[in-house]
Amino acid sequence: MAEFATDPETAPAVQPVQAEDLLGLDAELVRSAVAALDAGDDDALREILAPMGPAGVADLIEILHGAQRTLMVEHFAGFFDPLVLAELDETVREEVAAQLGTAVIARAIAALDSDDALALILTLGEDMQRRVLHAVPEALRNMLEEGLAFPEDSAGRLMQRELVAVPSFWTVGEVIDFLRESDDLPDDFYDIFVVDPRHRLIGMIALSRVLRTRRPVAILDLMAPVLVTIPLEMDQEEVAYVFSRQDLVSAPVVDASNRLIGVITVDDVVDVIHEEAAEDIMRLGGVREDDLYHAVLNTGRSRFGWLFFNLLTAIAASIVIGFFEGTIEQIVILAVLMPIAASMGGNAGTQTLTVAVRAIAMKELTVANAARMLSKEVLVGLFNGVLFAVIVGGVAWLWSGSPAIGGVMAAAMVITMIVAGLAGLAIPLGLSQTRFDPAVASGVFLTTVTDVVAFLAFLGLGAWFLL
C-alpha cells in the first residue's frame, strides 16, 4: 500500500452506501415508496429513489403493478433517469416507455454516452425507436444510425464512440495539457490510444502509466503494444470470452484497415456475460427467454413450442412401448417398472449433456479431444450402469419375486446408462458443428434417445427372456 504522512485535521466524512443495502429490495422500502405515491408526495419519493441507483428503481417499478405502476411512472417522469429504462425487463419497459412518451425519452438519451444511448434505443419497440431517432439532435441521430447498422450482438453495437486518441509524437506533458483543455472527453476512460495520422491504432497507455510518468517523456517511448484489437463485427459472446480470458478492462474496436473506431469497456462486457449465462440456463431448461414479467398469454405461447416438440418425442417413446402391448398384457409388472430405466437414462444423459454444453461454450470440448471424452463417458456410463444394475435389479427381483425380471432390469440399466453418456456428449457435439445452438436442441434429442433405448432394452429383453 502506498504510504503518506498523516495529518491531524480530519476531513468531513461522507457516508457511503453499504454494499448489503444494494441486494434486492426490502419490503419496507417498497411500502414506503407506495405510501409516498399514495400521498402524492414527490419529494419523499425522490428521496427514497435517489440512493437506489437505476437498477434499484427498475426493480421497484417491476414489483409494482397495475395502477400503482402507472402512478409511479407518472411521478418518475418528473426526474427521469434514462438508465432506469435500460435496466427494466423488456415487457415492463415497453409499457413504461409508451407512458413516458417520445419527448421525455429523446431528451434523456441525448445526455447518455453513445454506447448507453444505442443500448437504450435498441431496447425500444420499432415504432418508438423511429420516433425517438427523429426527436434527438442530428449528430447523435447519425451516430445512432451508424450503430444500428452494425449486426445485432456485434462489437459495433457494444462499443462506445467517445474515446481519447493522441498522436505518437506527443509528450506526456502535451497529453496532460490536452486532457485539461479538452471539454468533450468521455465521462470515464481507462486507456489512452495512440494512433497514426490515418487514425490507425499503433499503441495504448493505461492512465496509471501516464500519471506516473514525467512530462518530457515521449508517448512513443511510453506506449505499450496493443495486445488485442476487437473487429467491428465480432459477436458479443466472443468479445466477452476474449475480455475474460485476457483480463481486459477496455479494448479498442477497429475496422478492417485497423482504424480505431471505438472502445469497449468491461462494464458492458459484464452485462453481456450475465446475459449469455442466463441465455444458456434458459435454453437448457427449454425456455426461450426469461419470461418472468411476460403476460400469461405470451408466456404460455412462448413455452408451447418446446413442449410441442417434446410431445413428439414422448409419442415416439409411446410407440416403442406399443410394440410390446402383448408382452405387457402377460407381465404387467413390466409396465410398473419400465419408467425407472427411462428416468435414470434421462438423468444420467442430462448430467453429461450439461458438462458438454458448458465445455463447448468454453471452447474446451472440440472435435480434437472428442474421441477421448467419448471413451471416458462410455466408461463412466459402464461404472454407474453396473452399480445401478445391481441396485435396481435387486429392487425389481424383490418387487416381482422373479430373478429373471431382476436380470432383465439390470441388463437394460447398463445398456441405457452407456447410451445416455454417449448421447449426452455426441448430440451437443454434433449440433455444435451445425448452425444450431447445442444448448437449445440437445435436451429434446437426448431424452428421445434415452427414452427409446430404455423402453426398447427393458421391454425387448423382457419379451425375449420372459415369454
Added chain:
Amino acid sequence: MAEFATDPETAPAVQPVQAEDLLGLDAELVRSAVAALDAGDDDALREILAPMGPAGVADLIEILHGAQRTLMVEHFAGFFDPLVLAELDETVREEVAAQLGTAVIARAIAALDSDDALALILTLGEDMQRRVLHAVPEALRNMLEEGLAFPEDSAGRLMQRELVAVPSFWTVGEVIDFLRESDDLPDDFYDIFVVDPRHRLIGMIALSRVLRTRRPVAILDLMAPVLVTIPLEMDQEEVAYVFSRQDLVSAPVVDASNRLIGVITVDDVVDVIHEEAAEDIMRLGGVREDDLYHAVLNTGRSRFGWLFFNLLTAIAASIVIGFFEGTIEQIVILAVLMPIAASMGGNAGTQTLTVAVRAIAMKELTVANAARMLSKEVLVGLFNGVLFAVIVGGVAWLWSGSPAIGGVMAAAMVITMIVAGLAGLAIPLGLSQTRFDPAVASGVFLTTVTDVVAFLAFLGLGAWFLL
C-alpha cells in the same frame, strides 16, 4: 472522439493480435507445439506459447495428456508463468503443480499482485500450499496468511492489497508528484482513494479526473463520495451482483470501522461471474461441478449421488403405477400412453423451474411477489394444459379408438400441467427460504411431484371411468 492535429511522420506499426485468434486452440497450433516438444526445441516452443497468454497455454496443457503433458510441463518450467497455473482445471493443476515443484511455484508467486498470489495459493492442494508458504519471503507469507484467514469466497479473499491512498489535504499536483516518485505502486489502478489519518475512507477519484484537473486544485474539492463500499466478509457472489448492478470498475473493501483494507477490481469479478454461472448450470443439470478433466472413477462417483437420489423418486413413481396393476392388466393401452403425461409434466415444470431459479438468483422473485407469480403460473399451466389436452386427447382417442380414453388423457394433462407450473415455482421458492440451494435440489423434487401427479391422474381417472 477527441481530435488532434495530424502529422505526416508515421510511427512504427505494432502488429496486434486479432481477437479471433484467441478463440480456442486450432488443431494446427496443437500440432506445431507437439512437434516442437518431440524435437526438444525449447526456442520454438517458447515462440509458439508467447502470444497465447496464460489461458491459452493452460488450454494447451489440458488438451495434451499422458507423456506429452509431462514433457510439456518439463519444458515449460524453464519459462514458467504462474498465471497459467491459475487458469488450469483443478485436476490438471494438481498434477502440473506436483511436477513443477515447490521452489519454482514459490518464486513465481512472489512476482504476482497479492490477489493473484492468493488466488493461486488457494488452488493448490493443502500440502503444496504449506510448502509454498514456507518458501516465499516473510512479508508476502504474512499477507497471504491474512488473506487465507478470511472466509472462503469472501471479498477479503478476492481483494488486492496494493492500492493508492492519499490524504484529503493534498492537491492534484502533490498526488501526481507522489505517483511519479513512489516505486511500490500496484501494476494497474483505476481510482485513487482519499483517507483520513486513521485510514478511514472518505472519498475517491477516478484517474481520468486527476488527469483532467490542474495541479493547484485541492483533492478535497475534487474527490467524489464513495458510492459503494464492500465489507470484508461479503460473499463473492454478492460482490459480483453489486459490481454488475452499479457498473463498477473497482470498489474499496473496508473493515467494520470503515478503514480501507483493499480494492476489488472488475477483472476478478468477471471470473466470479463466470464461475457462479457455471455453478448454476451444473447444479440444474445434476452435476456437482465441471468434471470434464476428472478421471473416470471420480466422475462416476460424483455423479452417482444425484442419480441415486433420482432412483428413489423413480421408484416412488413406480409405486404409484403399482397401485393400478389391475387396471393396466385390463386396459393395456393405458401403460402405453402413461409416459406422455409424465414427460409433458416434467418438461413444463422444468421450464417454470428454470425461470424461477434464475429469478431467485437475480433477486427478482421473492416472497413479496410470490403470490402474483404463482397465480400466473397456474394460468400458464391452464393455457398450455388445455391446448395439449385437445392435442393429446385426440391422439389417444385415435390410437385407442376409445373417446373415453381420449377424455381421461385430456383431463390428466390439464391437471398435470397446472401442478407442474405450481410446483416449478413453489419448490425453488420454498428451498430458497431454507439453507438449501434451489438450483441443486429443485429438479429432483419437481420430477417426483410431476411423475406422481401425472401417473395418479391418468391411471386414477382411467380406473374410475373406464372400469
